Amino acid sequence: MKYVILGNGPAGVSALAAIRKVDPTGEITVVSPETWRYYSKILLTRWIAGKVRFPSLFLVDEGFYERNDVKTVFGAAATRIDPGRRVVELSNRQRLGYDRLLLAMGSSPQVPDVCGIRLPGVHYLRTFDDAERIAQAASSAQRAVVIGGGLVSLKAAEGLLGRGLEVWVVVSSERLLSQITAPEDAAPVLRIFEGTSRLHILPNCDVTEVEGRGRVERAHLSAGQRIECDIVVVGKGVTPNLLCTRGTGIRTGRGVIVDDRMQTSVPGIYAAGDLAEGFDIARGRAAVNALWSSAVWQGRVAGCNMAGRDVTYPGDVGLNSVTFFGGCVATLGKTRPEDGDEVHTLAGRGSDSGDYARLVFRDDHLVGAVLIGRAVQTAGVLRSLIARRSSVARIKGELLRGRMSYAGIVRDVVGLCTPVVAC
Numbered sequence: 059m060k061y062v063i064l065g066n067g068p069a070g071v072s073a074l075a076a077i078r079k080v081d082p083t084g085e086i087t088v089v090s091p092e093t094w095r096y097y098s099k100i101l102l103t104r105w106i107a108g109k110v111r112f113p114s115l116f117l118v119d120e121g122f123y124e125r126n127d128v129k130t131v132f133g134a135a136a137t138r139i140d141p142g143r144r145v146v147e148l149s150n151r152q153r154l155g156y157d158r159l160l161l162a163m164g165s166s167p168q169v170p171d172v173c174g175i176r177l178p179g180v181h182y183l184r185t186f187d188d189a190e191r192i193a194q195a196a197s198s199a200q201r202a203v204v205i206g207g208g209l210v211s212l213k214a215a216e217g218l219l220g221r222g223l224e225v226w227v228v229v230s231s232e233r234l235l236s237q238i239t240a241p242e243d244a245a246p247v248l249r250i251f252e253g254t255s256r257l258h259i260l261p262n263c264d265v266t267e268v269e270g271r272g273r274v275e276r277a278h279l280s281a282g283q284r285i286e287c288d289i290v291v292v293g294k295g296v297t298p299n300l301l302c303t304r305g306t307g308i309r310t311g312r313g314v315i316v317d318d319r320m321q322t323s324v325p326g327i328y329a330a331g332d333l334a335e336g337f338d339i340a341r342g343r344a345a346v347n348a349l350w351s352s353a354v355w356q357g358r359v360a361g362c363n364m365a366g367r368d369v370t371y372p373g374d375v376g377l378n379s380v381t382f383f384g385g386c387v388a389t390l391g392k393t394r395p396e397d398g399d400e401v402h403t404l405a406g407r408g409s410d411s412g413d414y415a416r417l418v419f420r421d422d423h424l425v426g427a428v429l430i431g432r433a434v435q436t437a438g439v440l441r442s443l444i445a446r447r448s449s450v451a452r453i454k455g456e457l458l459r460g461r462m463s464y465a466g467i468v469r470d471v472v473g474l475c476t477p478v479v480a481c
């Protein structure tokens with residue numbers, strides 16, 4: 059059996075490990091335009107800040123691919139898939155035949171429609187090469203503008219602050235993390251970032267132009283302000299890499315549509331990770347959940363099925379977390395309530411404790427949470443409660459009294475945590 063895996067991120071590598079476990083002799087080839095072995099994107103901004111050493115970024119050792127008898131084609135991207143002939147064409151003109159193909163190409167940063175956005179000095183953060191360019195630019199820079207108030211932008215801001223830069227975070231929305239929080243979370247979320255020296259957060263504001271002679275020198279804002287800067291980092295969300303699915307008959311929506319075995323509408327072709335629409339338990343429908351843990355899990359399920367096992371993906375609960383100089387916010391499941399949802403907000407004792415939890419219920423089921431401060435410690439337990447999809451009526455009173463400690467409710471959760479896939 060010939061397996062081709064497009065992508066060397068968590069989805070691709072988890073798939074290859076699962077395939078090799080089930081099929082010790084099949085021919086596996088992994089393709090990636092990047093030249094690095096499997097590394098952690100989650101640590102990139104800590105590496106930019108100088109808090110993580112280069113070797114610690116890697117999640118596998120140099121011998122990993124050889125030991126697993128996996129061929130690598132690094133430095134080349136898939137450009138076209140011919141499902142009729144079962145062939146993938148690569149940017150280096152190589153053609154790879156397959157019996158089973160996995161799409162695990164992740165996503166790419168969105169480029170905002172802003173004048174001057176292609177000037178040298180404007181950066182995106184998706185890969186290690188991006189991080190290296192940012193770190194290099196930061197070494198001789200003093201002032202940075204970060205466009206966007208989402209998870210990656212805030213992590214990038216922390217990385218740049220860690221390098222000693224003064225940072226302006228320009229946010230279109232009226233609040234930070236607007237995609238994963240509700241308006242009532244704005245003040246407690248902002249408190250995590252407020253007071254950080256050299257950090258300026260500018261909500262309700264857009265960068266209208268990036269300007270400079272040959273490279274970035276300043277950013278113009280919709281509020282009329284102008285910020286002199288040496289670097290701009292853009293974090294305005296990502297788009298799944300679907301280019302090579304065009305003309306293949308693979309059904310797509312926002313991402314690649316898959317069944318519960320992670321198979322696409324074309325037999326023999328599977329998809330996993332940031333480009334796939336896996337089942338989202340809290341939302342009760344398929345969605346692109348751009349999360350590391352979902353990519354690992356979906357990759358494992360896809361790999362098992364590609365190798366002939368019958369394993370289903372029951373769905374996942376989105377868990378985003380941002381730590382910022384010791385402060386932490388975590389969001390789980392559905393955080394923006396819809397009609398019929400019940401919302402309860404719990405603030406910690408003392409107005410300046412910083413502890414905060416907002417829980418979203420639907421018909422006695424917990425479906426979402428925003429957690430700040432010490433409440434973040436309960437994220438794992440609450441995620442399990444959401445994932446189990448059964449009534450929390452018996453412990454709802456405890457949850458609403460803020461008794462969400464692991465010890466307090468563990469007896470109701472033990473044995474019911476999200477299942478682990480085993481091939």
Ligand SMILES: Cc1cc2nc3c(=O)[nH]c(=O)nc-3n(C[C@H](O)[C@H](O)[C@H](O)COP(=O)(O)OP(=O)(O)OC[C@H]3O[C@@H](n4cnc5c(N)ncnc54)[C@H](O)[C@@H]3O)c2cc1C
Pocket residue numbers: 064065066067068069070089090091092099100101102103134135136137162163164165183184185210213299302330331332333347348349350351353377379
């Ligand atoms: C800075 C940063 C911080 C993050 N922090 C967190 C966090 O704290 N928690 C969290 O859950 N998630 C976080 N994420 C998101 C997380 O990294 C992604 O959800 C995860 O990496 C998705 O895995 P994937 O395998 O689907 O895609 P990716 O990890 O993006 O891997 C895609 C692979 O496909 C390759 N590829 C691209 N195009 C092609 C092509 N045409 N042909 C072949 N190969 C191709 C790429 O080179 C790469 O090897 C972060 C992301 C970034 C960028």
